[in-house]
Amino acid sequence: MELGRVEGSIVSTAKAGRLKGYKLLLVNLIGPDTKPSNNYVVAVDAVGAGEGEVVIVVRGSSARQVDDLTNIPTDTSIVAIVDSIEHNGTTVFRKGA
Amino acid sequence: MKLGRITGKVWATAKDPKLIGLTLYVMQPVDEYDAPLGPEIIAVDTVGSREGDLVYWVGGAEATFPMRERQIPSDATIVGLVDRLDIQADGMA
Numbered sequence: 419m420e421l422g423r424v425e426g427s428i429v430s431t432a433k434a435g436r437l438k439g440y441k442l443l444l445v446n447l448i449g450p451d452t453k454p455s456n457n458y459v460v461a462v463d464a465v466g467a468g469e470g471e472v473v474i475v476v477r478g479s480s481a482r483q484v485d486d487l488t489n490i491p492t493d494t495s496i497v498a499i500v501d502s503i504e505h506n507g508t509t510v511f512r513k514g515a
Numbered sequence: 516m517k518l519g520r521i522t523g524k525v526w527a528t529a530k531d532p533k534l535i536g537l538t539l540y541v542m543q544p545v546d547e548y549d550a551p552l553g554p555e556i557i558a559v560d561t562v563g564s565r566e567g568d569l570v571y572w573v574g575g576a577e578a579t580f581p582m583r584e585r586q587i588p589s590d591a592t593i594v595g596l597v598d599r600l601d602i603q604a605d606g607m608a
Contacts, residue, residue, distance in 0.1 A: 419539075419556060419559075419589065419591055420556060420557060421525075449554060449555060450522075450523055450541050450555055464588075465529050465530060465531060474525065474527065474530075474557055476588050476589060476590050477590050478576060478590050479575075479576040479579075480575070480578055480579050480588055480589055481590075483533070483579045483586050483588035483589070484533070485531075485533070495588065497530060497531040497534060497588045498525075498527035498530035498531065498534060498539070499527055499528070499529040499530070500525055500527050501526040501527055501528055502525075502526045503523060503526075504523050504524045504525075504541075505523035506522055507566075
């Protein structure tokens with residue numbers, strides 16, 4: 419999986435039938451240092467993530483293992499909202515800090 | 516499967532129910548000499564590994580399979596701890 423920061427949401431009327439009712443978010447992929455990158459993905463949100471939050475993104479067919487998303491055409495899903503990250507012995511991110 | 520070195524840990528309260536009870540680690544994929552291979556990723560632990568451990572992990576769709584009781588939404592799952600790695604003198608790992 420990868421870390422990402424939610425930077426926006428996608429508003430889309432014309433979408434695949436099976437995507438109807440699902441929230442699509444624009445996610446900036448980041449490393450443990452949580453610094454912004456030039457890498458963006460559109461992800462189906464499975465956990466109620468909001469803008470600005472650091473999340474965990476699952477890619478590929480694994481993205482459909484979320485119960486709710488089994489038959490959904492997605493290859494990128496948000497499966498967790500990050501509270502904190504410890505890296506090489508130091509806390510490098512804490513939600514709300 | 517590939518080798519990885521656990522470099523950190525991620526805490527997440529709000530997560531997919533299938534991930535509850537599993538530890539999420541920051542992991543650096545490494546080669547057989549412990550040199551980094553690409554960016555660090557987040558991996559699900561199923562074997563009780565700890566920070567600093569050398570592990571082996573599965574990626575892709577197979578990462579959903581390691582647990583007997585359920586499939587999990589993971590694309591990188593740690594499936595074993597390396598106790599020792601023997602490399603032949605001619606460089607064959």
